[in-house]
Amino acid sequence: MSNGQEGTRIPLHLPANPDGERADAARNRRLLLAAAKRLIDTQGAAAVTMDAVAREAGVGKGTVFRRFGSRTGLMIALLDHTESEIQQAYLFGPEPLGPGAPPLDRLLAYGRARLKLTADHLDILLEAGATGQHMRHPVAMAAAQHVRILLTQLGFGPRLDVMVVAVQAPLEATAVEHLLHVVGLDVQTIGEQWERTVTTLVAGRADD
Template identity: 45%
Template sequence: MSERPLLPILGQDVRERSDAARNRKALLEAAQRLVDHCGVESVTMDAVAEAAGVGKGTVFRRFRTRSGLMAALLDQFEADWQASVIGGPPPLGPGAPPRERLLAFGRSRLEQNLRGAALIRAASTAAPARNYAVYSFAATHLRYLLDQLDVAGDIALLSTALMAPLEVVILEQQIEIEGMDVERIAAGWEDLAERIIARRRS
């Protein structure tokens, strides 16, 4: 399971020196261990460096920033979910009619975002390009579904309109401050989806 970003990133690449590759793997493993063990927020870069038996500078060379490192972990975390969207069982995976896939997508994405909330938050500060990759997959899939459904209008924007209420910031506000429960939010999303897909191309 290579951890190269799924989407082709323009240019660069070239090939990583063997020591660099070894260190990157060690760092990711160490970071994952620390996250599992202490929780995302209490994982410091120094700790990761030490746990990987590597200098601090190396961590920053590999991942640029703390959120960059977290984004790398997030990529791994998302891999399973992406796989089940691409090739898993219906209705999330292929095989079900688009409308059912859409509804399954919403619920599943909602849960996935909540599961990865801490990681997502830690990965989101700055570095807009990096965690765009993970967002991008979901957005692309969603656009595909809307297109399949012959939805009329600006599909890129409508897709954003469906993704936005599933963002962690929004979800946590609803759950923690307004005291909504997940079921209500999921049902509300489905209603939203219905309203959006109600207008079709003639």
């Protein structure tokens, strides 16, 4: 899927919601995901069991199993849903996150959006046990390609592999958890420090 950036391509990741899904099945899926998100927001990810989600959504437990197969499937679907939203926003949404804004503005907007998503879903992401393998997931690869495109437009290159990882690292769940609960920062301060790091990096490139 092209994002209109000089012929570069970002793989579009779609949520687990196949075309042709019946209206009632789609409605149940949205209902169950919303119920799971409410449980996480109020009680944490550990509270998200198939029984608890069914009760919160007001449906039978069998409906949850038919829709997601397992608790792991439910958690993955919840993350897929939120990830697809941020991807749609940076590919097709309004500026500055979406196309049209200068690349630095877009990169900073992406960082803010990614940090918010990480903070909002921190329990799930930590429970998912983020390892090096998650970097090979289509979602992570699409995000990395987006960052790579913006860095290229900012004049960095040609090999950006380490820089792409470095720019995203403070926005990952384990880093955010450490900064919040060990260092004692709040989300706003993390974002401000990340933005200062990126703008300093870009300014240094402009001075070369």
